[in-house]
Amino acid sequence: MFAIRYWSVIILIVAGVVGFFVWSTTGGGGRFDFKLGLDLSGGTHLVYQTDTSKIESAEVGSSLEALRQVIERRVNAFGVGEPIVHLEQGGALGQGGHRLVVELPGITDINEAVRRIGQTPVLEFKLVKVGFETTLTNPDGTTNPLAFEDTGLTGAYLSRASLQFGNGQGALASQPVIRVDFNAEGTKLFADITSAHVGHNIAIFLDGEMLSAPVVQEKITDGTAIISGNFTAESAKELATNLNLGALPVPILLASTQTIGATLGEEAVRAGLLAGVLGFAALALFMIVWYRLPGVVAVVSLFIYVVLMLALFKLIPVVLTAAGIAGFILSVGLAVDANVLIAERIKEELAAGKKSEAAIREGFARAWLAIRDSNIAHIIAGVILFWFGTSLIKGFALVFSLGVVVSMLSAITMSRTFLLALGVSAESGWGRFLMRSGLFK
Amino acid sequence: MNITKNLKYFFILPALLSVVALAAVLGWGLKPGIDLSGGSLLEVSYPAGRPLAETVRNATSNLGLGEVRVQPSGEHNYLLRQRDLSNEERESLGKALGMLGTAEEVQFVSIGPSIGQELLSKAWIAIALVMVLIILFIAFAFRHVSKPVASWKYGVVAIVTLLHDILVPVGLFAYLGHFFGAEVDALFIVALLTILGISINDTIVVFDRIRENLRRNEEGHKHEEFESVVGRSITQTLARSINTSVTVVIVLVALYFVGPEATRNFALTLIVGMVAGTYSSIFLASPLLVAWDKWSRRKG
Numbered sequence: 001m002f003a004i005r006y007w008s009v010i011i012l013i014v015a016g017v018v019g020f021f022v023w024s025t026t027g028g029g030g031r032f033d034f035k036l037g038l039d040l041s042g043g044t045h046l047v048y049q050t051d052t053s054k055i056e057s058a059e060v061g062s063s064l065e066a067l068r069q070v071i072e073r074r075v076n077a078f079g080v081g082e083p084i085v086h087l088e089q090g091g092a093l094g095q096g097g098h099r100l101v102v103e104l105p106g107i108t109d110i111n112e113a114v115r116r117i118g119q120t121p122v123l124e125f126k127l128v129k130v131g132f133e134t135t136l137t138n139p140d141g142t143t144n145p146l147a148f149e150d151t152g153l154t155g156a157y158l159s160r161a162s163l164q165f166g167n168g169q170g171a172l173a174s175q176p177v178i179r180v181d182f183n184a185e186g187t188k189l190f191a192d193i194t195s196a197h198v199g200h201n202i203a204i205f206l207d208g209e210m211l212s213a214p215v216v217q218e219k220i221t222d223g224t225a226i227i228s229g230n231f232t233a234e235s236a237k238e239l240a241t242n243l244n245l246g247a248l249p250v251p252i253l254l255a256s257t258q259t260i261g262a263t264l265g266e267e268a269v270r271a272g273l274l275a276g277v278l279g280f281a282a283l284a285l286f287m288i289v290w291y292r293l294p295g296v297v298a299v300v301s302l303f304i305y306v307v308l309m310l311a312l313f314k315l316i317p318v319v320l321t322a323a324g325i326a327g328f329i330l331s332v333g334l335a336v337d338a339n340v341l342i343a344e345r346i347k348e349e350l351a352a353g354k355k356s357e358a359a360i361r362e363g364f365a366r367a368w369l370a371i372r373d374s375n376i377a378h379i380i381a382g383v384i385l386f387w388f389g390t391s392l393i394k395g396f397a398l399v400f401s402l403g404v405v406v407s408m409l410s411a412i413t414m415s416r417t418f419l420l421a422l423g424v425s426a427e428s429g430w431g432r433f434l435m436r437s438g439l440f441k
Numbered sequence: 442m443n444i445t446k447n448l449k450y451f452f453i454l455p456a457l458l459s460v461v462a463l464a465a466v467l468g469w470g471l472k473p474g475i476d477l478s479g480g481s482l483l484e485v486s487y488p489a490g491r492p493l494a495e496t497v498r499n500a501t502s503n504l505g506l507g508e509v510r511v512q513p514s515g516e517h518n519y520l521l522r523q524r525d526l527s528n529e530e531r532e533s534l535g536k537a538l539g540m541l542g543t544a545e546e547v548q549f550v551s552i553g554p555s556i557g558q559e560l561l562s563k564a565w566i567a568i569a570l571v572m573v574l575i576i577l578f579i580a581f582a583f584r585h586v587s588k589p590v591a592s593w594k595y596g597v598v599a600i601v602t603l604l605h606d607i608l609v610p611v612g613l614f615a616y617l618g619h620f621f622g623a624e625v626d627a628l629f630i631v632a633l634l635t636i637l638g639i640s641i642n643d644t645i646v647v648f649d650r651i652r653e654n655l656r657r658n659e660e661g662h663k664h665e666e667f668e669s670v671v672g673r674s675i676t677q678t679l680a681r682s683i684n685t686s687v688t689v690v691i692v693l694v695a696l697y698f699v700g701p702e703a704t705r706n707f708a709l710t711l712i713v714g715m716v717a718g719t720y721s722s723i724f725l726a727s728p729l730l731v732a733w734d735k736w737s738r739r740k741g
């Protein structure tokens with residue numbers, strides 16, 4: 001008796017500490033704040049179909065990984081939230097085409113996202129027309145299209161691009177620059193252009209924007225050019241990588257998009273929270289009115305269950321979606337099922353003439369089989385759901401399965417400890433009332 | 442409760458509901474949402490007051506996007522449903538809507554038909570898989586109970602019960618789809634899978650009690666007719682069968698009425714499935730066991 005009271009106090013203290021952890025880390029976006037899925041935080045979800053038909057089967061895996069890395073770098077450059085880029089295989093049994101899934105929390109401008117993900121850096125070398133040297137840009141800062149003449153030299157003639165620091169000349173000494181090595185054909189073309197235009201400017205364009213327009217000092221025959229611009233070490237390195245990769249290693253096609261505005265997400269979080277609180281309150285009322293003392297104990301255990309789950313969401317962390325919140329609310333209703341089975345069983349044992357403590361122990365032991373079996377059925381469904389799901393549904397499956405396991409532990413161990421610790425004797429009239437159930441009996 | 446006397450009446454409600462639900466599904470069919478059939482959905486908000494639906498329809502009719510179904514939503518919003526759109530098509534649609542007033546895009550979803558098709562076939566496999574696993578699990582859990590009814594029969598009966606439990610919400614959505622345009626989406630399938638996992642609870646509770654009563658009789662060398670054991674077990678577990686469902690339904694009702702819009706139909710599907718699951722565990726599963734036992738005796 002003493003030991004069991006000791007344990008129940010420890011459980012309550014631990015639950016209090018966990019509860020404080022949940023409370024104090026919620027809001028503010030700290031490390032342990034809740035992670036909200038795209039449908040709750042607002043953002044963009046893009047699915048690309050990849051075309052691996054032209055890639056040797058042995059190289060499909062590595063090409064896809066290269067693709068993932070390129071896209072990841074590009075979306076990381078957006079500098080928002082925590083973008084997720086992952087590969088998944090389609091087909092009902094996972095034998096279909098590969099897909100690339102991009103999740104961009106906080107970004108609701110699909111156009112911008114799609115453009116930047118799909119972009120292939122285009123490098124062009126253009127000749128500045130004589131007489132336009134001082135009017136390369138319009139007064140509003142845009143490039144003046146009339147000032148340039150195509151040379152035919154582009155990034156297609158590239159053999160390699162690399163990051164370098166400065167070329168030792170004046171102000172550029174420590175600036176990151178990109179060194180471009182042309183292939184044989186490009187080298188010849190570059191030599192021809194430079195020899196024909198010594199003293200003229202050649203402008204270097206990236207994605208249609210002029211980076212610089214250096215003066216050709218002499219004919220260049222070694223096939224290298226230095227591109228300077230307002231690069232940071234990071235952006236220069238990224239550009240060099242993108243130039244090296246040229247087009248994406250695997251062609252991709254946008255298959256599905258989803259954007260959710262931030263207000264819609266906020267509304268869903270608010271509604272989900274309200275539903276959770278109201279659902280819990282109604283459930284608590286039902287349990288206490290119907291099952292009396294075991295009902296009160298069940299509600300305390302259930303509250304601890306909720307606190308534990310919330311802490312797990314933060315620690316694992318689980319990305320919460322609308323479906324995930326629904327799964328959690330559902331799991332609260334299911335978690336108390338074990339308590340119903342136990343309370344009914346205890347009542348039966350009491351009716352059979354057992355003393356209070358024996359009835360509680362026996363009630364738990366006998367209810368266990370049914371609880372175990374139904375929870376195994378839940379887990380079967382949960383695992384299949386996880387397999388079935390797209391990322392939004394996986395959130396539901398994860399929360400649901402986690403809830404089943406955690407509730408099994410909380411219902412069996414905690415409720416039992418608390419009930420035994422209270423030690424209400426069912427022999428007295430008042431005690432009998434407390435241990436029974438129903439509305440009027 | 443006297444099972445023998447009331448056996449045939451017990452089947453009436455589940456049988457009737459199954460037939461009606463099946464007729465609804467076959468007659469009206471289900472309306473697949475865009476995540477299953479492919480297509481796109483754009484929700485647009487006009488905070489300063491929205492134009493007439495007719496105006497929106499006219500503005501979008503000649504963009505070459507096929508049929509655009511315009512449906513008002515909330516106070517300021519419209520939901521536009523059409524075939525799946527490329528990014529350029531989406532932009533042109535957005536521009537056309539922006540011409541009618543200050544418009545904000547609330548959400549946009551576009552799903553290619555192949556992805557929807559795949560999800561649908563995955564759904565069938567998932568449902569079949571859950572059923573097979575549950576039948577195997579029940580047969581295993583009740584493996585020591587072979588007299589007078591073999592343990593695999595418990596599994597089969599559980600599956601018949603489960604089929605009924607998901608047929609009822611499916612029938613409801615055929616009805617809602619036909620008359621109110623309700624669509625079934627991936628979450629609907631999730632709800633069905635969840636019903637399979639949960640509504641088996643009540644059936645397990647009754648079966649577990651039958652298992653226990655049979656064992657007690659055997660230990661006490663007491664002879665009791667199978668149907669009387671079943672009847673006694675149902676009576677003993679009636680309160681908990683109902684109450685375990687009540688607890689789940691309570692939270693689902695909260696989710697349905699005040700929860701997020703996105704999971705409203707999901708909650709409704711689960712509520713209907715849970716209620717169907719509760720009465721089927723009482724009025725279908727156990728009486729079916731008894732009927733099967735009688736039938737095989739008569740045959741043998």
